[in-house]
Amino acid sequence: TGILTAACCTFLLQAIAQVQLPKKDTIALQHGAHRTGNRTDADMARWRSLRFGQFIHWGLYAIPGGEWNGKTYNGAAEWIRSWKEMPHEEYDKLYRQFNPVNFNPQQWAAQAKSMGAKYMIITTKHHDGFCLWPSKYSKYTIAATPWKKDLLGPMIDAYNKAGIDVHLYFSIIDWNHPDYRASLKNAADSAAGKRFQLFVKNQLAELLQRYPTIKGFWFDGTWDDSWKNDGAFSDELEQYLQSLHPGLVMGSRLRADEKGARHFDSNGRLMGDYEQGWERKLPATIEDVHGNDWEAVMTVPENQWGYHAKWTGHVKTVNEILEMLVKSVSLNGNFVLNFGPKADGTFRTEEQQLAAGIGQWMKVNGEAVYNGTYAGFEKQDWGYYIRKAGTDSVYMVVFNIPVSGSLRVKLPARTELTGASMLLGNTTLTPEWIGRNEYFLHLPGKTTDSPVVILLKTVTGENKDKGNFEKAK
Numbered sequence: 001t002g003i004l005t006a007a008c009c010t011f012l013l014q015a016i017a018q019v020q021l022p023k024k025d026t027i028a029l030q031h032g033a034h035r036t037g038n039r040t041d042a043d044m045a046r047w048r049s050l051r052f053g054q055f056i057h058w059g060l061y062a063i064p065g066g067e068w069n070g071k072t073y074n075g076a077a078e079w080i081r082s083w084k085e086m087p088h089e090e091y092d093k094l095y096r097q098f099n100p101v102n103f104n105p106q107q108w109a110a111q112a113k114s115m116g117a118k119y120m121i122i123t124t125k126h127h128d129g130f131c132l133w134p135s136k137y138s139k140y141t142i143a144a145t146p147w148k149k150d151l152l153g154p155m156i157d158a159y160n161k162a163g164i165d166v167h168l169y170f171s172i173i174d175w176n177h178p179d180y181r182a183s184l185k186n187a188a189d190s191a192a193g194k195r196f197q198l199f200v201k202n203q204l205a206e207l208l209q210r211y212p213t214i215k216g217f218w219f220d221g222t223w224d225d226s227w228k229n230d231g232a233f234s235d236e237l238e239q240y241l242q243s244l245h246p247g248l249v250m251g252s253r254l255r256a257d258e259k260g261a262r263h264f265d266s267n268g269r270l271m272g273d274y275e276q277g278w279e280r281k282l283p284a285t286i287e288d289v290h291g292n293d294w295e296a297v298m299t300v301p302e303n304q305w306g307y308h309a310k311w312t313g314h315v316k317t318v319n320e321i322l323e324m325l326v327k328s329v330s331l332n333g334n335f336v337l338n339f340g341p342k343a344d345g346t347f348r349t350e351e352q353q354l355a356a357g358i359g360q361w362m363k364v365n366g367e368a369v370y371n372g373t374y375a376g377f378e379k380q381d382w383g384y385y386i387r388k389a390g391t392d393s394v395y396m397v398v399f400n401i402p403v404s405g406s407l408r409v410k411l412p413a414r415t416e417l418t419g420a421s422m423l424l425g426n427t428t429l430t431p432e433w434i435g436r437n438e439y440f441l442h443l444p445g446k447t448t449d450s451p452v453v454i455l456l457k458t459v460t461g462e463n464k465d466k467g468n469f470e471k472a473k
């Protein structure tokens with residue numbers, strides 16, 4: 001019965017994906033979405049089960065760390081080259097001093113593992129075009145620095161050995177490459193654009209050939225016209241990469257259709273394997289995700305991906321991050337937290353403390369996150385329901401304990417609550433039946449300094465109070 005309920009949740013989500021997307025006036029597209037509904041293969045099921053990832057933005061921008069000539073850049077640190085106070089020729093010389101002497105990939109992987117991350121996304125090349133690997137298609141790489149050695153290989157090996165999958169961030173925008181054009185205005189631009197597309201294709205094939213254990217690409221910088229207006233190329237590129245590495249997971253940021261629509265094609269269908277637009281924001285309800293797989297990526301301060309020496313504004317706490325992670329999983333999505341290592345290869349204290357605090361909670365409660373999916377229960381104010389994929393196990397993750405200390409649990413029709421236990425200390429809670437399919441769970445206390453996880457035991461069948469239930473129909 002539980003499996004049945006879970007299956008119907010999945011079916012429901014798939015159905016929403018099918019029904020909601022195609023509009024009545026669907027237009028013929030060559031380079032729009034080639035699939036409706038989510039991928040059902042094992043590689044995608046694995047990505048979906050991992051739920052919690054670590055983003056790492058690391059590159060030359062970590063050297064200035066948002067500061068230059070005694071002035072502070074208030075934009076995102078990895079964009080400092082675009083700051084008027086940063087002369088391009090000054091930024092473009094930084095590679096000569098990039099020497100991460102304290103880089104220890106085993107330590108990075110151990111920190112991610114203890115935090116509970118199950119996959120990691122690393123910036124192979126951000127918008128500045130600097131490559132963390134010794135690419136044979138560019139001189140602007142780690143090989144030209146005092147460090148000289150490949151950074152990606154040791155990182156990928158260390159994370160894989162720690163049981164963490166690695167996905168590669170790759171920026172299409174490349175401020176260093178002479179053939180990069182934001183838009184194509186004439187024949188010369190078009191010729192440069194063609195050369196640049198070949199360069200992108202070669203670098204991506206090179207990354208797959210050098211790092212065969214990676215599980216996906218995380219594309220970025222695909223908003224310029226030069227990319228948006230060549231949907232055919234982005235489509236062919238995606239298919240080419242899949243042919244080189246079947247099962248590769250790539251989000252919606254790569255693609256444009258032949259009308260220039262991004263993420264969703266001109267018929268409103270998601271392109272790519274998951275919706276990748278949730279950047280520093282989360283969906284509010286299950287309807288907002290339209291039945292699609294999706295992933296949110298999040299910064300610790302308001303908007304810093306690369307290392308910035310002076311974080312200003314609000315710095316998120318462990319409990320805030322946990323709520324974003326749990327909310328994402330409760331809405332059938334993945335959540336990725338960003339880290340911006342310093343130029344020497346170490347992490348700032350705030351990030352180390354966050355990783356430790358999140359890991360402490362995940363050690364006890366991670367079972368509610370991994371393989372978590374949308375439970376199909378009516379949302380309550382105390383927090384979020386998460387159903388373990390394909391099972392009858394539903395978790396309540398409580399962030400807001402009511403003044404009454406009693407948590408209302410409203411189950412789908414004909415579902416009974418037969419038991420509940422808090423993961424912490426394995427404390428049994430005895431449900432108090434209210435009527436029909438509603439119950440109260442009374443917590444032992446009203447205060448907690450971290451989210452409380454309760455595992456529900458339910459059975460789907462006849463309601464206890466058949467009479468009322470009949471009336472309620």
Ligand SMILES: C[C@@H]1O/C(=N\OC(=O)Nc2ccccc2)[C@@H](O)[C@H](O)[C@@H]1O
Nearest residue numbers: 057076078079220221277278279297305
């Ligand atoms: C993950 C972030 O991705 C970026 N940009 O993302 C977006 O532009 N996101 C976006 C823009 C408009 C709508 C939705 C998302 C980069 O510029 C930034 O440096 C960082 O690497």
